[in-house]
Amino acid sequence: MTLTSKQLNQKLDQLKEQRDQPIRVFSKLSNCLEDLQGNWEKDKSIATLWQDWPQIIGSQLGEHCWPISFQRGVLTIGASHPQWRQALLYSRPEILHSLRANGHQIKDIRVQQHHPKKSKPAENESIIWSKHPSRVDVHGVKDCPNCSRPSPAGEIILWGECGFCKRVRL
Numbered sequence: 001m002t003l004t005s006k007q008l009n010q011k012l013d014q015l016k017e018q019r020d021q022p023i024r025v026f027s028k029l030s031n032c033l034e035d036l037q038g039n040w041e042k043d044k045s046i047a048t049l050w051q052d053w054p055q056i057i058g059s060q061l062g063e064h065c066w067p068i069s070f071q072r073g074v075l076t077i078g079a080s081h082p083q084w085r086q087a088l089l090y091s092r093p094e095i096l097h098s099l100r101a102n103g104h105q106i107k108d109i110r111v112q113q114h115h116p117k118k119s120k121p122a123e124n125e126s127i128i129w130s131k132h133p134s135r136v137d138v139h140g141v142k143d144c145p146n147c148s149r150p151s152p153a154g155e156i157i158l159w160g161e162c163g164f165c166k167r168v169r170l
């Protein structure tokens with residue numbers, strides 16, 4: 001039996017089909033793994049983005065603008081006020097450059113207005129610490145009237161004695 005070229009091609013296709021079958025299943029699986037890894041990488045990068053954010057964007061802008069989402073290389077930044085949105089758009093090239101310099105694979109930046117439900121805990125902590133009575137660099141040093149030890153002045157003002165004496169009293 002002689003095969004016409006059309007039949008021959010069909011036969012070849014059939015054979016190729018059979019040959020590729022396990023490969024296709026495998027590639028499906030590896031696609032799936034890639035997706036998983038991709039998702040994980042995406043999560044990782046948004047997490048490190050949050051971490052690097054103040055140094056990428058600067059502390060002033062960082063207080064008013066923050067990363068909202070990061071999808072397919074497009075970073076969406078939320079700004080609390082149109083004024084900050086303008087500032088962001090204005091320094092977009094520098095931010096893109098800074099992001100890339102920090103190893104973030106960013107293709108583009110989008111900016112949208114965004115009102116946070118609550119501020120970041122790190123911010124609150126830094127505010128609390130900046131007002132903390134034990135900050136010698138903020139409040140200076142005074143001798144404790146109780147034990148005469150040089151102590152943070154903020155503590156003396158607040159408690160009338162040093163933190164050590166206060167703790168002993170409690």
Ligand SMILES: [Zn+2]
Nearest residue numbers: 144147162165
């Ligand atoms: Zn004391």
